[in-house]
Amino acid sequence: MNFIKAEEFTDSTLVELISDDKYNEELAKRADKVRKAIYGSDVYVRGLIEFSNYCKNDCYYCGIRRSNKNIERYRLDFDELIMCAKIGYKLGYRTFVLQGGEDMAYKDDDICRIVEEIKKIHSDCAITLSLGERSKNSYRAFYNAGADRYLLREETSNRQHYYKIHPSEMSFENRRQCLFDLKEIGFQVGGGFMVGSPYQEDEDLVKDLRFLQELEPDMVGIGPYISQHDTPFKDMENGSYKKTLRLVSILRLMFPYCLIPATTALGTINPFGREEGLRAGANVLMPNLSPTSYRELYSLYDNKICTGDEAAECRSCLELRVKKAGYNIVTARGDVSKTKRFY
Ligand code: 5AD
Ligand code: FES
Incomplete structure (x- = not known):
């Protein structure tokens, strides 16, 4: 197939690129070039604080769904959360x-108080929230409290x-509306999807890419679906590693x-997944900063990396891995580059 510009990708071109392993190398090469031209070899790191594994939703694929009675639930309190941020800042x-x-259990005011406190202590930091669907008013309150993304x-x-x-009690439309609300409020917004989630067709992935073109996100997070043994989808096949890498490249293009x-799920499905993700066009890593005692309880899927004894060392471990892959971690907020945008 002749490689054409991403702007000219048709649905059928995308399906072909998504479906065939033979395109991995070429896509990664092109994606890396684009990434280098904009972000160089820089890799931005985000300290991920998984603050609660309670969830009111019951998504069939997720290990912390409310019907899972086999996991111990936890939530970090205000002081624990602030402590995580302080440790992270030093790192x-x-x-x-x-x-x-x-x-x-975290009311809007609780979230606002946490955001305000972290911003008060570390005014040079960005705060990203990822706590699901709330009302537009709640999102506005979070934004006004200082949340950035x-x-x-x-x-x-x-x-x-x-x-x-997802069960029928959830709303496809509302989730999408939330993303547009968040954008309108002023957040830097990130969407994304799992690759190879049960019943997914390659055409569905094209639909996601088209949706993202409409959304014009600042961030996109994707990872392979990985089965979790306490969910209705426990016997479903995992998503493809190589397909996920191709999609990372397509996203960059x-x-x-x-x-x-380069997500934790990518690093879980393959020991070099995060490095390969960077090579395929990714430019962000999100190492876990949660207290090590809680990490294995945030079990969205099985065999998640960085939950065992090695977990406290993520920062230095990643530093080494990233260097070996030919990139370098930078200490910066790492906001999206807004200088020139085209889709
Ligand atoms: N495998 C991979 N990713 C998952 N997520 C939830 N469950 C799984 C799973 N079994 C992803 C979802 C969610 C994000 C926090 O984690 O895409 O948005
Ligand atoms: Fe967590 Fe390597 S990144 S141990």
Whole structure:
């Protein structure tokens, strides 16, 4: 196939690129070139604080779904969260990602208080929230409290597919609306999806790419689906590693200025997944900063990396790995480059 510009990708070109392993190298080469031209070899790191594994939702694929009675639940309190951020700051993190299940025990005011406190102590840091669907008013309150970015994966852009992997009580439309609300409020916004989630077709992935073109996100997070033994999808096949890498490259080509992480799920499905993700066009890593005693409880999927004894060392471990892969970690907020954008 003749390689054409990302702007000219048709649906059928995308399906072909997504479906065939023979395109990995060429895509990665092109994506790395685009990434280098905009972000150089810099890799931005985000200190990920998984602050609660309580969740009111019951997504069929996720290990912390509310029906899973086999996991011990935890939530970090205000002091523990602030402590995580302080430790992270000393380690060189200038972005903190507060990620949790949809845990309504944290009222809007609680979230605002946490954001305000971290900003008061570390005014040079960015705060990213990832706590699911809330009202536009709640999002506005978080923004006014000082939160800078918000991550909310759309998960899938095919309505039928959405209801094959989520119970009918959830709303496909609301999730998408949330993303547009967040943008309108002023957040840097991140969408994303799982690659190879049960019942997903390559055409669904194209739909996600088209949705993202409409959203014009600042960040896109993707990772392979990985089964979790306590979910209804426990016997479903994992997503493809190579396909995920191809999609990272396609994202870089279609959204040159986006911040794209090499995710933990990618590093779980392959021991060199995060390094390969960087080579394929990713430019962000999100190492875990949560207290080590809680890390294995945030078990969205099985065999998650960085939850055992080695976990306290993530920062130095990654430093080495990134260097070996030919990139370098920088201590910076790492906001999206807004100088020139094209899709
Ligand atoms: N495998 C891979 N990713 C998962 N997520 C949830 N469950 C799984 C799983 N089993 C992803 C979802 C969610 C993000 C926090 O984690 O895409 O948005
Ligand atoms: Fe966590 Fe290597 S990044 S141990």
